Amino acid sequence: MTVVYLDSYLLLNFVVNYLLLACAGRLDGAPRRRLRCALGAAFGAVYGVLSLFPAAAFLEHPVCKASAAVGMLLLAFGWRERLLRIGGLFLTLSCAFGGGLLLLSMVQGGPAQELGLLGPSLGMRGILIAAALSYGCLSLLLQGQFTHSRAAGEVQELTLVRGEHSVTVLALRDTGNTLQDPLTGRPVVVIEGEKARDLLPELPDLDRQGLAHPVELLGELEDTGLRFQLLPYRAVGVDCGLLLALRMDRAEYGEQTHNNCLTALSPTPLSDGGRYCALIGGREG
Numbered sequence: 001m002t003v004v005y006l007d008s009y010l011l012l013n014f015v016v017n018y019l020l021l022a023c024a025g026r027l028d029g030a031p032r033r034r035l036r037c038a039l040g041a042a043f044g045a046v047y048g049v050l051s052l053f054p055a056a057a058f059l060e061h062p063v064c065k066a067s068a069a070v071g072m073l074l075l076a077f078g079w080r081e082r083l084l085r086i087g088g089l090f091l092t093l094s095c096a097f098g099g100g101l102l103l104l105s106m107v108q109g110g111p112a113q114e115l116g117l118l119g120p121s122l123g124m125r126g127i128l129i130a131a132a133l134s135y136g137c138l139s140l141l142l143q144g145q146f147t148h149s150r151a152a153g154e155v156q157e158l159t160l161v162r163g164e165h166s167v168t169v170l171a172l173r174d175t176g177n178t179l180q181d182p183l184t185g186r187p188v189v190v191i192e193g194e195k196a197r198d199l200l201p202e203l204p205d206l207d208r209q210g211l212a213h214p215v216e217l218l219g220e221l222e223d224t225g226l227r228f229q230l231l232p233y234r235a236v237g238v239d240c241g242l243l244l245a246l247r248m249d250r251a252e253y254g255e256q257t258h259n260n261c262l263t264a265l266s267p268t269p270l271s272d273g274g275r276y277c278a279l280i281g282g283r284e285g
Helices: 006-028 034-050 054-060 062-077 083-108 123-141 193-199 214-220
Strands: 155-162 165-174 189-192 229-235 238-253 256-266 278-281
Touching (some): 006 034, 006 083, 034 062, 054 062, 155 189, 155 193, 165 189, 165 193, 189 238, 214 229, 214 238, 229 256
Parallel strands (some): 165 278, 189 256
Antiparallel strands (some): 155 165, 155 238, 229 238, 238 256
């Protein structure tokens, strides 16, 4: 008969869940939300404890397990376009973590069946080592996803504020982006248009198709009272293009704050893997 100490089991599940959620978010490049990850981890830990009781044996059903995982992800990251991708990373990390536990148990000579409750024979140290190994291996396999990293300061959170509305996204400091505000000479912020919907409640139907034709769209927006303008740009394969642009009250990027910031709306994604969805030109400082 296996004896389970609920307090230790709850704490162990919470720590492991938090590490898995935080690592999945780190691999995807999502903004750090420690409190939300802790909420998701706590939800998963409580679920794990409840599933131990005979009266709640139905919680062991795969559908219930999958629902609990979705609940953890929603609590940790909220509803977002890349939630499916984060969920895939979370699942992959979980599988890698389980493999790491099995590997450590085999190295230590412990029977595989002792891994039934997250490896009690390994202790907290062994579990943390397994988590570190799984994260390290996936980081090496997915190193192409980290061409631009938050740790290097190239990708940081960007907060745009317009009146009472604001949105926070991940932005890349692109030193090759030479777009400048014709009025102030400051770098122009470029954001995926669909990410700016929360800043423009007057335009609930803003989409890529409309942004791809900025001249026509500008004519349609004359009655909205929004002071849009057209910003010319050049890029690879584009000799002379136009972006719809609007001034924001404030832009906060890292420790920098710019008032009356010109922001251009891109009709297309700005990164292949969704690593970031905004660009800011110029050098730091």
